[in-house]
Amino acid sequence: xxxxxxxxxxxxxxxxxxxxxxxxxxxxxxxxxxxxxxxxxxxxxxxxxxxxxxxxxxxxxxxxxxxxxxxxxxxxxxxxxxxxxxxxxxxxxxxxxxxxxxxxxxxxxxxxxxxxxxxxxxxxxxxxxxxxxxxxxxxxxxxxxxxxxxxxxxxxxxxxxxxxxxxxxxxxxxxxxxxxxxxxxxxxxxxxxxxxxxxxxxxxxxxxxxxxxxxxxxxxxxxxxxxxxxxxxxxxxxxxxxxxxxxxxxxxxxxxxxxxxxxxxxxxxxxxxxxxxxxxxxxxxxxxxxxxxxxxxxxxxxxxxxxxxxxxxxxxxxxxxxxxxxxxxxxxxxxxxxxxxxxxxxxxxxxxxxxxxxxxxxxxxxxxxxxxxxxxxxxxxxxxxxxxxxxxxxxxxxxxxxxxxxxx
Amino acid sequence: xxxxxxxxxxxxxxxxxxxxxxxxxxxxxxxxxxxxxxxxxxxxxxxxxxxxxxxxxxxxxxxxxxxxxxxxxxxxxxxxxxxxxxxxxxxxxxxxxxxxxxxxxxxxxxxxxxxxxxxxxxxxxxxxxxxxxxxxxxxxxxxxxxxxxxxxxxxxxxxxxxxxxxxxxxxxxxxxxxxxxxxxxxxxxxxxxxxxxxxxxxxxxxxxxxxxxxxxxxxxxxxxxxxxxxxxxxxxxxxxxxxxxxxxxxxxxxxxxxxxxxxxxxxxxxxxxxxxxxxxxxxxxxxxxxxxxxxxxxxxxxxxxxxxxxxxxxxxxxxxxxxxxxxxxxxxxxxxxxxxxxxxxxxxxxxxxxxxxxxxxxxxx
Numbered sequence: 157x158x159x160x161x162x163x164x165x166x167x168x169x170x171x172x173x174x175x176x177x178x179x180x181x182x183x184x185x186x187x188x189x190x191x192x193x194x195x196x197x198x199x200x201x202x203x204x205x206x207x208x209x210x211x212x213x214x215x216x217x218x219x220x221x222x223x224x225x226x227x228x229x230x231x232x233x234x235x236x237x238x239x240x241x242x243x244x245x246x247x248x249x250x251x252x253x254x255x256x257x258x259x260x261x262x263x264x265x266x267x268x269x270x271x272x273x274x275x276x277x278x279x280x281x282x283x284x285x286x287x288x289x290x291x292x293x294x295x296x297x298x299x300x301x302x303x304x305x306x307x308x309x310x311x312x313x314x315x316x317x318x319x320x321x322x323x324x325x326x327x328x329x330x331x332x333x334x335x336x337x338x339x340x341x342x343x344x345x346x347x348x349x350x351x352x353x354x355x356x357x358x359x360x361x362x363x364x365x366x367x368x369x370x371x372x373x374x375x376x377x378x379x380x381x382x383x384x385x386x387x388x389x390x391x392x393x394x395x396x397x398x399x400x401x402x403x404x405x406x407x408x409x410x411x412x413x414x415x416x417x418x419x420x421x422x423x424x425x426x427x428x429x430x431x432x433x434x435x436x437x438x439x440x441x442x443x444x445x446x447x448x449x450x451x452x453x454x455x456x457x458x459x460x461x462x463x464x465x466x467x468x469x470x471x472x473x474x475x476x477x478x479x480x481x482x483x484x485x486x487x488x489x490x491x492x493x494x495x496x497x498x499x500x501x502x503x504x505x506x507x508x509x510x511x512x513x514x515x516x517x518x519x520x521x522x523x524x525x526x527x528x529x530x531x532x533x534x535x536x537x538x539x540x541x542x543x544x545x546x547x548x549x550x551x552x553x554x555x556x557x558x559x560x561x562x563x564x
Numbered sequence: 565x566x567x568x569x570x571x572x573x574x575x576x577x578x579x580x581x582x583x584x585x586x587x588x589x590x591x592x593x594x595x596x597x598x599x600x601x602x603x604x605x606x607x608x609x610x611x612x613x614x615x616x617x618x619x620x621x622x623x624x625x626x627x628x629x630x631x632x633x634x635x636x637x638x639x640x641x642x643x644x645x646x647x648x649x650x651x652x653x654x655x656x657x658x659x660x661x662x663x664x665x666x667x668x669x670x671x672x673x674x675x676x677x678x679x680x681x682x683x684x685x686x687x688x689x690x691x692x693x694x695x696x697x698x699x700x701x702x703x704x705x706x707x708x709x710x711x712x713x714x715x716x717x718x719x720x721x722x723x724x725x726x727x728x729x730x731x732x733x734x735x736x737x738x739x740x741x742x743x744x745x746x747x748x749x750x751x752x753x754x755x756x757x758x759x760x761x762x763x764x765x766x767x768x769x770x771x772x773x774x775x776x777x778x779x780x781x782x783x784x785x786x787x788x789x790x791x792x793x794x795x796x797x798x799x800x801x802x803x804x805x806x807x808x809x810x811x812x813x814x815x816x817x818x819x820x821x822x823x824x825x826x827x828x829x830x831x832x833x834x835x836x837x838x839x840x841x842x843x844x845x846x847x848x849x850x851x852x853x854x855x856x857x858x859x860x861x862x863x864x865x866x867x868x869x870x871x872x873x874x875x876x877x878x879x880x881x882x883x884x885x886x887x888x889x890x891x892x893x894x895x896x897x898x899x900x901x902x903x904x905x906x907x908x909x910x911x912x913x914x915x916x917x918x919x920x921x922x923x924x925x926x927x928x929x
Contacts, residue, residue: 263792268794553724559926
């Protein structure tokens with residue numbers, strides 16, 4: 157009897173709850189009302205759709221477009237123009253660090269010129285890999301006002317500062333030349349040796365004066381230096397089609413066993429446009445003689461890319477680890493070892509990255525027709541497992557009880 | 565990066581988390597539905613949610629010599645100012661040495677090392693777990709570095725959503741100029757972390773596109789009110805003139821007679837970083853590469869804004885699915901046409917915690 161009443165009550169309440177879900181706009185936000193692509197759903201269902209879309213192609217092989225600025229310039233980060241703030245102003249601010257002055261008082265005490273010249277560094281690269289690689293940094297100073305009279309600058313000091321993990325050592329001056337008619341100076345640097353002090357985040361500090369201004373200014377440019385290298389590409393390549401994808405093998409000479417991210421871009425020769433980006437995540441070992449880049453067949457097919465292709469922008473970035481690279485590659489499987497290691501070892505602070513030697517190698521393939529490549533989506537057991545997990549959690553997130561549990 | 569917020573529209577910080585998630589027809593209807601729902605849930609256990617939901621909060625640049633490192637149920641370093649998102653799961657505070665270590669440091673207690681350990685321990689589907697991530701500033705850089713270098717697409721880790729407050733994943737021009745030491749109440753101190761927050765370092769550390777389908781929704785602060793505005797504004801962040809400039813950003817004038825320019829930042833990080841743009845340049849808004857959006861003006865894959873996804877019939881703010889912001893706190897700060905928030909570098913944290921709390925459980929359980 158009680159059971160039956162309970163059952164009836166449950167039925168009635170379920171009906172009422174359903175009507176709440178239907179009539180309440182709040183639920184409408186949790187469960188999209190109108191017809192739309194599943195990917196526009198921000199909840200678990202959308203997550204499934206986004207993963208399905210992502211996993212059409214393997215993670216190691218991705219479409220590359222003209223708007224992927226960063227991938228198309230793998231050695232460079234642009235910089236923008238900035239004001240040259242007088243050294244004296246910054247010193248004033250620092251001297252106020254121990255005071256308990258309000259910001260308004262500080263702003264009144266610190267003299268900030270109303271019009272400051274601006275500077276911009278144009279660097280050829282912001283990652284310098286190896287002792288043959290060279291940084292070229294062009295400094296341009298411009299007036300803040302609209303004066304047509306060009307500024308005249310005088311560089312009084314140039315200093316390269318080392319990574320703070322090594323105590324920010326002074327690394328000496330940097331050769332430079334300045335144009336006589338323009339406020340433009342060019343600085344060139346390459347690591348003199350593989351000594352550690354040249355490793356990591358380095359900063360080029362240029363102290364200068366501007367004619368007509370009493371103040372002294374510092375212009376700064378930062379870059380990452382990896383004077384020691386984990387290996388190099390040799391410039392030898394081979395190509396083949398495997399399972400409907402284009403494989404290009406690049407020969408390497410590996411010096412040190414490390415967990416690395418090795419990447420390259422593929423361009424269409426005929427159209428001179430980027431086509432695909434390949435990135436491998438693997439342990440590079442001195443026994444390795446080559447690395448294979450896969451350019452996935454379906455990406456060619458979906459975009460209609462055919463003809464000859466050019467491989468370029470080869471880059472290998474390796475992780476500086478104080479433990480075996482296998483633990484990094486599969487940290488889930490090595491949780492205990494990592495935990496024990498972290499507990500028992502005092503690690504020295506060192507920069508995180510070591511690169512393969514910078515190179516400008518490129519390789520042009522033979523011509524391919526679109527149907528030389530496969531139209532099949534990426535399939536793998538890992539993909540299937542991930543998809544099943546995402547679908548399961550999407551279903552779980554749909555449970556109305558979750559909302560109540562959250563609001564309790 | 566931690567910074568004391570001054571005089572922003574977000575000064576009305578709420579210690580308690582608002583429960584307003586979405587619009588109800590009437591308060592009465594709401595109460596009735598909750599009661600009915602509760603009873604239904606009590607009488608029907610078939611729908612039990614057995615999964616362990618873990619909400620990880622990863623802090624940014626922080627100087628606290630008493631901080632313990634790892635993942636904890638309490639915010640020992642007070643990096644989140646006592647805030648705790650409402651959740652059906654567990655809140656974990658991921659604490660790394662965000663002062664002496666770089667965000668991408670794989671040795672303990674560097675950013676990548678601590679984040680990796682936390683995620684391996686708390687986000688493994690094989691253990692019935694799934695994670696939602698709330699990160700702030702350099703904490704977002706540490707998380708993204710971990711994810712980009714992980715084999716996420718091949719392993720059993722489940723990360724459902726990432727809310728990135730004031731992300732420093734693209735670096736800061738203040739770090740480029742050695743000025744982060746002036747942030748945080750003029751401490752005059754600089755940590756080793758500052759080097760890793762330089763724009764070239766942060767952007768060169770990892771492939772920012774390789775989020776492997778995990779979406780990063782950014783809360784990008786664009787305001788003209790923050791500490792040391794007189795020094796920072798118009799000096800270090802990229803700016804632009806032209807039309808459709810963000811009115812909430814700082815106005816700069818190029819010379820005495822030059823055009824009006826706008827620079828958009830939160831006092832520490834510019835929109836190019838907080839919104840996941842793929843180059844250091846002036847941006848007035850956030851864009852998105854999260855479906856259905858497909859920005860081709862320069863946004864990293866799987867990055868977008870929090871949150872307004874289903875664009876329908878010109879009405880961005882109402883009557884659309886997944887149409888945040890959900891909390892009154894964030895709604896008051898939301899600059900809809902530009903997808904930015906009127907917050908400084910500290911207040912973004914409050915936006916993500918409030919938003920997680922107020923969002924539907926199907927999105928933020």
